[in-house]
Amino acid sequence: MAEGTPAESKTRPVDTRFAVAVASGKGGVGKSTVTVNLALAMASRGLRVGLLDADIYGPNVPLMLGIDQSTALVKDGRIQPVSAHGIQVMSVGFIAPAGKALIWRGPLANKLIEQFLTEVDWGELDLFLIDLPPGTGDVPLSIIQKSALNGGIIVTTPQEASIADVRKMIDMFQTTDTRILGTVENMKFITCPHCQRKIELYPGAGGAESLGTEVLMELPFITELSQKNAEGLPFFMTNPESDISRRFSNLADAIWRELA
Numbered sequence: 001m002a003e004g005t006p007a008e009s010k011t012r013p014v015d016t017r018f019a020v021a022v023a024s025g026k027g028g029v030g031k032s033t034v035t036v037n038l039a040l041a042m043a044s045r046g047l048r049v050g051l052l053d054a055d056i057y058g059p060n061v062p063l064m065l066g067i068d069q070s071t072a073l074v075k076d077g078r079i080q081p082v083s084a085h086g087i088q089v090m091s092v093g094f095i096a097p098a099g100k101a102l103i104w105r106g107p108l109a110n111k112l113i114e115q116f117l118t119e120v121d122w123g124e125l126d127l128f129l130i131d132l133p134p135g136t137g138d139v140p141l142s143i144i145q146k147s148a149l150n151g152g153i154i155v156t157t158p159q160e161a162s163i164a165d166v167r168k169m170i171d172m173f174q175t176t177d178t179r180i181l182g183t184v185e186n187m188k189f190i191t192c193p194h195c196q197r198k199i200e201l202y203p204g205a206g207g208a209e210s211l212g213t214e215v216l217m218e219l220p221f222i223t224e225l226s227q228k229n230a231e232g233l234p235f236f237m238t239n240p241e242s243d244i245s246r247r248f249s250n251l252a253d254a255i256w257r258e259l260a
């Protein structure tokens, strides 16, 4: 990988060369799936990757990575990230009791996020990836402001309503002077298992490219991907030779090129 220096001059709470947030307008569009597999693809390039699962509404990164831990460990006053498949992971899910819906009010959520940025023993990282809560509310906004990002990625599905969301996400990144690296269009099509024909899931819907953002990756709907997610077996690790994993490798390379 090419050498590069962080473009940001703002002081960053985490010791990392680059910090990137993954955002989406709403939940369920594949934000965590993209973040997790992108993190693994980056790590497979020999990069030191930290992943903060900051989605206070649905912290499912530990589940996807097969991390069976519900509490964060503290050593010498520092919160210890969990190491999984070569990446360092911290999640709201290590604080919130499993199965219990926690109501994070603004100040509480902000305090927690602050701690995750400043009190976690991340060590020295090449890339710090943040799985943001969906939407443009106070919490994602405050995370973006606090983490001195080098860029943001927007995950969306190709539906008209999602395109309106993308517009809002673009606004949020622009308001915070965060460079938009591009969008990932998830669940774009499905391949018929019988005749192998590609079926567009939302035909005719305007794509994210109509908003002037670069489409970094298109991801089809793959039943096996959601199955692997549910089993805690990250797709990039279990199916490294698949077309999907190749797409994630290409995404990692494209983003790293942009950053470095």
Ligand SMILES: Nc1ncnc2c1ncn2[C@@H]1O[C@H](COP(=O)(O)OP(=O)(O)O)[C@@H](O)[C@H]1O
Pocket: 024, 026, 027, 028, 029, 030, 031, 032, 033, 034, 058, 060, 186, 187, 219, 220, 221, 222, 223, 225, 226, 227, 229, 230
């Ligand atoms: N390309 C895909 N093909 C099949 N299932 C997917 C795909 N992307 C995401 N999923 C599934 O859709 C659900 C929502 O994805 P997730 O990554 O948790 O979204 P978000 O983080 O935006 O809420 C999960 O069950 C996940 O396994």
Ligand SMILES: [Mg+2]
Pocket: 031, 032, 033, 055, 058, 059, 060, 061
């Ligand atoms: Mg999620």
